Amino acid sequence: QQKVQQSPESLIVPEGAMTSLNCTFSDSASQYFAWYRQHSGKAPKALMSIFSNGEKEEGRFTIHLNKASLHFSLHIRDSQPSDSALYLCAANMGYKLTFGTGTSLLVDP
């Protein structure tokens, strides 16, 4: 069974800082990797996803994937108070999408 683990559990950063969130997965056959953001009481919403090794940038968000080290990460440049939320990473094998337990981010204005 796929295991997905996130670190850190929680994080406080000042406004304008770079935020880095980490995720490891256990199944090297995983094909697809995604980050979701969930504001309190709301649905998880997909932020970014990646299939192959390397990095992908969209605005202030960058996702890195290293399949050999079973690791992917999300970096948020110029963090804003509106980025405060629970961040969930997920790894997919076939139809099954397995989530980590989340990192709670607070951006301090």
Place this chain on the structure above:
Amino acid sequence: DMKVTQMPRYLIKRMGENVLLECGQDMSHETMYWYRQDPGLGLQLIYISYDVDSNSEGDIPKGYRVSRKKREHFSLILDSAKTNQTSVYFCASRSGQGAQAPLFGEGTRLSVL
């Protein structure tokens, strides 16, 4: 507008009662999911549906069953609900295995007393 709709949004039941959670999507997505979310445990997969009448257990199926008779509709049933099934339940859908990330509904907050 692409949307996953869950009903009801809030539900209070007594232990031993039956519970029906409903999920609908308007995108004709083949694949649908039920997850539950508890503090500190993230999103745990209960069931996957690949299409009508084609369902598979997820990681925590015990105490739950599902029904999918139409592509746009996926139900989660708790027969004789237990207090440890108090949770927030999320439904999601995607096209096939998908290059897209699944789209989630707003959730149903279930309390079993």
